[in-house]
Amino acid sequence: MADETQRPWWHDALIYQVYVRSFADANGDGIGDLDGIRSRLDHIASLGADAIWLNPCYPSPQRDHGYDVSNYFDIHDEYGTLDDFDALVSAADARGIKILMDLVPSHCSDEHRWFVAALAAAPGSPERARFYFRDGKGEHGEEPPNNWQAAFGGSAWTRINDDPNDGQWYLATFTPYQPDLDHTNPEVGQLFTEIFEFWFDRGVEGFRVDAVAGTGKHPDLPDQPPVGPDTGVLDITWQNPYSVFREEGHEAWRHFRASLDDYGQRHPDRELMMVAEAYAVRRPELIKKFTEPDQFDQMFSFDLMLTPWHKESIERAMQDPLEILESTGTPPAWTLNNHDIQRIVTRLGRSDADQPESWTNNNLALSGADADLALGERRSRAMAALIFALPGNLFLYQGEEFGLPEVLDIPADRREDPVFHRTDGAEIGRDGCRIPMPWTTDAATSYGFSTGRADGSVGEPWLPQPDGWGDRSLAALDDEAAPTLSLYRRLGDTRAKFAASQPMHATVFDGGPGVVAVRRGSLVVVVNPSAEAVELDLGRLGVSMDQVVLASEPLDAGSSTIPSDTTIWFVSSD
Numbered sequence: 001m002a003d004e005t006q007r008p009w010w011h012d013a014l015i016y017q018v019y020v021r022s023f024a025d026a027n028g029d030g031i032g033d034l035d036g037i038r039s040r041l042d043h044i045a046s047l048g049a050d051a052i053w054l055n056p057c058y059p060s061p062q063r064d065h066g067y068d069v070s071n072y073f074d075i076h077d078e079y080g081t082l083d084d085f086d087a088l089v090s091a092a093d094a095r096g097i098k099i100l101m102d103l104v105p106s107h108c109s110d111e112h113r114w115f116v117a118a119l120a121a122a123p124g125s126p127e128r129a130r131f132y133f134r135d136g137k138g139e140h141g142e143e144p145p146n147n148w149q150a151a152f153g154g155s156a157w158t159r160i161n162d163d164p165n166d167g168q169w170y171l172a173t174f175t176p177y178q179p180d181l182d183h184t185n186p187e188v189g190q191l192f193t194e195i196f197e198f199w200f201d202r203g204v205e206g207f208r209v210d211a212v213a214g215t216g217k218h219p220d221l222p223d224q225p226p227v228g229p230d231t232g233v234l235d236i237t238w239q240n241p242y243s244v245f246r247e248e249g250h251e252a253w254r255h256f257r258a259s260l261d262d263y264g265q266r267h268p269d270r271e272l273m274m275v276a277e278a279y280a281v282r283r284p285e286l287i288k289k290f291t292e293p294d295q296f297d298q299m300f301s302f303d304l305m306l307t308p309w310h311k312e313s314i315e316r317a318m319q320d321p322l323e324i325l326e327s328t329g330t331p332p333a334w335t336l337n338n339h340d341i342q343r344i345v346t347r348l349g350r351s352d353a354d355q356p357e358s359w360t361n362n363n364l365a366l367s368g369a370d371a372d373l374a375l376g377e378r379r380s381r382a383m384a385a386l387i388f389a390l391p392g393n394l395f396l397y398q399g400e401e402f403g404l405p406e407v408l409d410i411p412a413d414r415r416e417d418p419v420f421h422r423t424d425g426a427e428i429g430r431d432g433c434r435i436p437m438p439w440t441t442d443a444a445t446s447y448g449f450s451t452g453r454a455d456g457s458v459g460e461p462w463l464p465q466p467d468g469w470g471d472r473s474l475a476a477l478d479d480e481a482a483p484t485l486s487l488y489r490r491l492g493d494t495r496a497k498f499a500a501s502q503p504m505h506a507t508v509f510d511g512g513p514g515v516v517a518v519r520r521g522s523l524v525v526v527v528n529p530s531a532e533a534v535e536l537d538l539g540r541l542g543v544s545m546d547q548v549v550l551a552s553e554p555l556d557a558g559s560s561t562i563p564s565d566t567t568i569w570f571v572s573s574d
């Protein structure tokens with residue numbers, strides 16, 4: 001058998017997601033920046049991170065916080081400069097940490113020079129052919145070309161003006177500020193080849209590729225068939241068979257693969273990767289399709305992130321990714337949080353979180369049930385202890401190691417997310433998981449988020465931090481040896497010591513009533529998602545209590561029970 005430790009770094013890496021705007025602000029203007037990240041690298045390293053994924057930090061009007069790119073070859077001025085970026089790459093490299101960027105190929109900003117040129121050019125021009133410009137319906141073209149809805153509310157079409165000679169419409173899957181690029185146009189593919197080249201030359205080791213579900217459309221752009229009566233307003237887009245998970249998209253990814261491989265062949269010392277982002281929950285056939293050898297290296301497994309706290313649901317959420325690993329060798333990309341989803345402490349603390357039907361297939365769907373944050377945090381620890389044992393990549397989102405909850409009570413006039421504004425507040429959106437990070441207990445510096453001004457003053461943080469945020473800061477948690485932060489650090493160490501040398505293979509098995517059990521080589525992990533302590537069936541699990549190497553909660557000495565909402569790791573010596 002091949003040496004298990006000789007696999008590419010991205011088969012079983014710990015990747016820490018940094019939401020640049022909210023991580024750390026080194027010039028005191030209330031907005032996170034690249035120098036701020038550099039100043040906090042020791043914290044990221046302390047978790048055992050192999051790589052950092054940076055949310056988009058390219059120039060952007062920030063209508064969707066960087067997912068509206070106006071120039072793919074530079075750094076957004078609020079975040080710093082290319083020199084600052086280079087300094088971050090080398091400081092990270094000095095700690096053995098690689099940098100992944102976020103690539104946004106499905107759409108650009110309406111301020112991108114291509115789109116500005118398209119508006120200035122005539123219908124049918126090469127400038128418009130990089131996007132989806134179409135004539136409207138109706139006598140004067142006053143109706144949109146079809147009935148497609150935007151993912152963040154409203155029509156997916158925007159008319160550029162009322163001119164009867166050129167009142168064309170353009171397609172934008174998310175917001176009108178994010179016009180969709182037409183990847184059947186070779187110029188578009190060529191742009192992304194150049195983007196790869198530019199950032200790989202600067203030392204970037206790979207990309208998280210945004211919104212791959214919606215790239216590529218049916219060439220005729222037919223009307224979307226009617227959706228079911230219970231379909232949420234933000235779900236309509238994702239049920240459109242003519243604009244979602246299209247073969248035309250896969251053609252684009254084959255081009256991306258070829259570009260990446262071409263660079264890799266010229267730089268054999270590099271191990272480059274790209275991971276696809278799409279919500280393919282409980283649709284393993286899609287993950288298989290996107291990770292065919294001529295496409296992505298891996299695709300996020302969001303099943304565990306969206307699963308209720310319920311035995312069979314958790315088992316099921318692991319089974320598909322593990323089966324794909326088994327059959328195709330594609331490593332799973334596990335994740336419990338990201339910048340689009342309510343934080344796990346709030347999600348799993350909700351009074352309905354243990355109901356199997358609370359499983360959601362919608363990345364924005366929110367349960368309004370009350371949340372017990374202490375319970376949610378305890379469950380989040382158990383979940384973290386589970387994913388750290390699994391084969392594959394772990395994507396951690398900044399602040400989950402602090403046990404941060406979702407901030408739900410942001411005043412409407414401080415909300416920034418276009419999801420909130422484009423649904424007239426019907427959906428609260430994603431600001432609550434993007435609150436600037438608390439590093440210290442000092443309220444005068446926005447809890448250590450903002451530093452750097454000579455006079456010690458700081459600008460207002462771009463999103464308000466709630467009262468008591470400093471109690472959840474790194475400094476406060478370190479002082480009191482807080483259970484979540486200390487568990488994350490122990491998990492990093494224990495993973496490096498025991499899990500990393502285990503095979504890229506794991507099975508979910510029947511470990512007895514009430515518990516979830518997974519075996520990976522000589523590691524056995526047991527989760528008790530129920531509300532009661534459970535007497536472990538050690539025989540069936542094939543373990544003994546003296547093999548315990550880690551538990552997400554304190555265990556009673558001499559007992560063989562697993563407390564409620566707890567995970568235990570056992571390692572046998574053979």
Ligand code: NOJ
Binds near residue numbers: 064211339
């Ligand atoms: C997915 C990103 O994660 C999200 O933040 C963004 O709004 C959409 N794609 C559109 O780019």
Ligand code: CA
Binds near residue numbers: 026033
């Ligand atoms: Ca700043």
